[in-house]
Amino acid sequence: MNFTFSDEQILIRDMAERFFRDDYGLEARRRHQALPGGFCRDTWARFADMGWLALGIPEDLGGVGGGAVETAILLEAMGGGLAVEPFLSTVVLGGTLISEGASTEVRADLLPGLAAGDLLLSFAYSEAQSRHDLNDVRTTARADGGGFVLDGVKTVALHAGTADRIAVTARTSGAERDAGGITVFLVDAGAPGVTVTDYPTVDGLRAGDVTLDGVRVGKDAVLGEVDGGLDLAERAVDRAAALAAAEAAGIMAALTRGTVDYLKQRRQFGRPLGDFQALQHRAAEMYVETELTRSLAYMAAVRQDGGDPATARRAASQAKAKAGQAGRLIGQEAVQLHGGMGVTDEMPVGHYFKRLTMIDHSFGDRSYHLERLTDMA
Amino acid sequence: MDLNLTPEEFAFRDEVRTFLRASIPPAIKRKVDLGLKLVKDDYVVWQRILHERGWIAPGWPKEYGGPGWSPVQRYLFEEELAAASSPRLITFGLKMLGPVLIEFGTEAQKQRFLPRILASEDWWCQGFSEPGAGSDLASLTTRADRDGDHYVVNGQKTWTTLAQYADWMFALVRTSNEGRKQQGISFLLIDMKTPGVTVRPIKTLDGGQEINDVFLENVKVPAENLVGRENDGWTVAKFLLGHERFGIAGVARSKKQMDRLRDIAARETKRGRPLIEDARFRERMAEIEIELTALEMTELRLLSDEAAGRKPGPEASILKLKGTQVQQGITELLLEAVGNRAHVFDPGILEDDWPGAANDGPAIPEYAATVASHYFNWRKASIYGGSNEIQRGIIAKAILGL
Numbered sequence: 001m002n003f004t005f006s007d008e009q010i011l012i013r014d015m016a017e018r019f020f021r022d023d024y025g026l027e028a029r030r031r032h033q034a035l036p037g038g039f040c041r042d043t044w045a046r047f048a049d050m051g052w053l054a055l056g057i058p059e060d061l062g063g064v065g066g067g068a069v070e071t072a073i074l075l076e077a078m079g080g081g082l083a084v085e086p087f088l089s090t091v092v093l094g095g096t097l098i099s100e101g102a103s104t105e106v107r108a109d110l111l112p113g114l115a116a117g118d119l120l121l122s123f124a125y126s127e128a129q130s131r132h133d134l135n136d137v138r139t140t141a142r143a144d145g146g147g148f149v150l151d152g153v154k155t156v157a158l159h160a161g162t163a164d165r166i167a168v169t170a171r172t173s174g175a176e177r178d179a180g181g182i183t184v185f186l187v188d189a190g191a192p193g194v195t196v197t198d199y200p201t202v203d204g205l206r207a208g209d210v211t212l213d214g215v216r217v218g219k220d221a222v223l224g225e226v227d228g229g230l231d232l233a234e235r236a237v238d239r240a241a242a243l244a245a246a247e248a249a250g251i252m253a254a255l256t257r258g259t260v261d262y263l264k265q266r267r268q269f270g271r272p273l274g275d276f277q278a279l280q281h282r283a284a285e286m287y288v289e290t291e292l293t294r295s296l297a298y299m300a301a302v303r304q305d306g307g308d309p310a311t312a313r314r315a316a317s318q319a320k321a322k323a324g325q326a327g328r329l330i331g332q333e334a335v336q337l338h339g340g341m342g343v344t345d346e347m348p349v350g351h352y353f354k355r356l357t358m359i360d361h362s363f364g365d366r367s368y369h370l371e372r373l374t375d376m377a
Numbered sequence: 378m379d380l381n382l383t384p385e386e387f388a389f390r391d392e393v394r395t396f397l398r399a400s401i402p403p404a405i406k407r408k409v410d411l412g413l414k415l416v417k418d419d420y421v422v423w424q425r426i427l428h429e430r431g432w433i434a435p436g437w438p439k440e441y442g443g444p445g446w447s448p449v450q451r452y453l454f455e456e457e458l459a460a461a462s463s464p465r466l467i468t469f470g471l472k473m474l475g476p477v478l479i480e481f482g483t484e485a486q487k488q489r490f491l492p493r494i495l496a497s498e499d500w501w502c503q504g505f506s507e508p509g510a511g512s513d514l515a516s517l518t519t520r521a522d523r524d525g526d527h528y529v530v531n532g533q534k535t536w537t538t539l540a541q542y543a544d545w546m547f548a549l550v551r552t553s554n555e556g557r558k559q560q561g562i563s564f565l566l567i568d569m570k571t572p573g574v575t576v577r578p579i580k581t582l583d584g585g586q587e588i589n590d591v592f593l594e595n596v597k598v599p600a601e602n603l604v605g606r607e608n609d610g611w612t613v614a615k616f617l618l619g620h621e622r623f624g625i626a627g628v629a630r631s632k633k634q635m636d637r638l639r640d641i642a643a644r645e646t647k648r649g650r651p652l653i654e655d656a657r658f659r660e661r662m663a664e665i666e667i668e669l670t671a672l673e674m675t676e677l678r679l680l681s682d683e684a685a686g687r688k689p690g691p692e693a694s695i696l697k698l699k700g701t702q703v704q705q706g707i708t709e710l711l712l713e714a715v716g717n718r719a720h721v722f723d724p725g726i727l728e729d730d731w732p733g734a735a736n737d738g739p740a741i742p743e744y745a746a747t748v749a750s751h752y753f754n755w756r757k758a759s760i761y762g763g764s765n766e767i768q769r770g771i772i773a774k775a776i777l778g779l
């Protein structure tokens with residue numbers, strides 16, 4: 001048992017923290033949001049240069065290896081930096097689906113481009129009626145000749161508008177909520193019949209609804225098994241949930257630090273707010289909850305690489321549920337303890353609060369993961 | 378103890394209900410139901426309808442234009458207002474300055490300002506907070522120096538709600554630096570059109586524009602605009618902040634929001650069934666419902682005490698504290714109810730007239746469009762009007778003697 005970071009992991013952390021401290025920040029974020037697609041392509045290229053997009057990809061395919069823990073360390077820093085770039089959608093969701101589900105040829109074809117920053121991905125698994133359930137799929141894929149024809153509407157797919165390829169879940173057999181009968185397809189975003197409605201999200205990222213209208217794909221578009229795609233989809237989303245918990249932990253740490261600084265500096269009643277014990281205790285609580293979330297996020301990251309699938313799933317749900325509960329507490333407390341400043345657009349606190357809130361509503365919210373854990377027991 | 382309405386009270390409620398439902402302009406109702414942005418005109422149009430009926434100022438004495446209602450009638454009116462999707466009535470004139478002028482104002486001030494408040498001819502804003510004086514309001518530094526028949530005001534107010542619409546501001550200003558800091562404060566009425574008054578918007582975290590900085594630079598204010606005695610503004614401010622219990626808990630509006638929550642939960646699905654049938658979600662709703670009912674009964678107990686002649690005490694802090702917690706709890710459940718639709722941001726909701734979810738826009742139902750923004754925005758409720766920490770402090774000191 002060993003919870004200390006390796007030298008390599010420390011290197012990743014320090015480099016990422018330095019980057020977000022020196023070269024990112026709220027003003028850069030606002031600029032990036034205003035660019036076409038809602039993020040900065042040059043920054044994305046720098047992510048590639050720093051090897052961040054190659055994490056988790058084998059070295060012979062242009063990657064730098066490493067696993068979920070390295071990615072978690074990076075995402076923690078991205079949380080603190082409030083990055084708007086499509087990392088979770090491209091590297092974590094898309095990367096996992098291709099690494100674990102694609103044929104050797106497709107992997108060799110796509111992963112080097114992903115690592116180099118030339119390929120953007122999105123995973124469209126949710127539908128209007130599906131809430132957080134991955135098995136609730138109405139979109140259909142009808143076998144036709146050697147390939148399939150896809151019809152349906154997927155909703156709120158993270159960064160769908162800028163994706164070159166969009167992975168979608170579709171039903172190849174079975175009824176709406178059957179676990180079997182789901183297949184994951186990798187669709188060219190420019191293919192005839194694919195329409196993406198792109199929009200901003202409340203936390204400053206982008207997402208889109210994906211309409212599939214008689215979209216023809218070949219057999220090689222299938223990721224994983226025909227009819228057996230739910231497992232692959234869940235593995236990708238669980239990995240995203242675990243890593244989103246790490247991003248959340250990074251935000252919580254930033255909010256706790258920012259709030260403590262504010263309490264030291266803001267004076268009322270002739271002394272710093274930090275002199276009031278009622279507020280000291282609230283800040284202490286924020287700190288404790290941050291550390292607990294961080295611990296579960298690391299645990300969940302470790303558990304995503306290999307090992308027992310049920311353990312991986314449970315760990316992801318625990319970390320994500322904790323991030324939801326602690327995120328709500330810390331986000332609300334940070335705003336509250338900043339007083340009026342907390343509800344302004346000018347201060348970082350509101351932006352952290354919004355992103356943290358929306359992490360709870362991504363990849364299954366707290367209620368979803370609690371229920372899932374209860375059902376696993 | 379009797380929780381039933383009398384036949385007369387029932388009749389009153391029906392009269393109010395019929396009038397309000399028939400009179401609310403549909404476009405305003407829609408905005409309120411969907412949580413959309415209201416503009417000055419929406420408030421003014423609706424307040425004038427109530428004014429014509431004689432119901433705009435339920436808390437004012439009859440001789441000043443109030444309807445002369447009992448506490449129960451006022452309670453029923455609040456309830457029906459919310460149920461009819463009325464916008465919040467703008468409190469600055471009606472619930473703050475009006476009662477202050479009735480209590481402390483000169484005859485001339487009453488005659489000049491009260492009828493215009495009733496008729497929504499003047500929009501008032503509240504100039505209390507400053508960058509350095511929030512919870513510690515008495516440390517305010519905006520100065521008013523007497524110069525012949527007027528004051529010259531210099532300083533900055535901040536967080537001033539809807540100052541962009543305001544014709545007038547009632548402000549706390551420092552007229553003396555002697556004695557305790559509460560002792561040198563005066564209560565002044567400032568015409569926002571006076572040279573030297575500058576309003577600068579502050580954008581809120583949800584992208585909205587409802588608060589402002591107000592800069593005051595050599596602003597000349599006639600001495601006749603002083604309310605109460607010079608250096609006695611703290612007494613006026615304490616009266617203003619403490620006298621009004623009605624509506625402070627927001628019970629009627631929270632009930633209306635619970636209706637909205639039930640409505641949304643009936644339309645959202647989980648595993649092929651309406652969300653509202655989900656036992657876990659129902660339990661969460663029941664929890665909030667209990668808190669809301671407890672709050673309502675507490676409010677009614679306090680109002681009964683008052684009706685029986687007990688002077689209002691610091692118990693109002695219970696209503697503010699618990700009221701905002703319940704409101705914020707409901708915004709959390711609304712956010713959860715709409716699932717991942719909460720992510721979608723349609724910038725159109727920040728505009729004056731949102732056409733609704735357009736076909737080429739994000740495919741989300743209208744009912745979900747403002748839910749996340751509302752959750753973010755409503756964090757303000759536990760900050761303004763005496764933060765929840767300040768309310769707990771009052772309860773600890775003034776009620777518990779700690």
Ligand SMILES: Cc1cc2nc3c(=O)[nH]c(=O)nc-3n(C[C@H](O)[C@H](O)[C@H](O)COP(=O)(O)OP(=O)(O)OC[C@H]3O[C@@H](n4cnc5c(N)ncnc54)[C@H](O)[C@@H]3O)c2cc1C
Pocket residue numbers: 266268269273276278279336337338339340341343502503504505506508510511512513535536537538539588757760761762763764765766767770
């Ligand atoms: C949306 C909005 C609208 C507003 N509208 C108006 C308006 O129209 N007119 C107006 O005059 N003002 C208005 N305000 C200002 C509001 O009244 C102040 O924000 C409030 O008094 C808190 O002051 P502050 O923001 O300076 O926070 P601070 O006083 O700096 O407080 C920061 C935090 O410390 C806590 N704290 C402070 N002192 C103590 C203590 N002794 N013990 C424990 N905790 C403490 C606070 O509760 C808060 O959590 C508005 C504010 C908001 C957010």
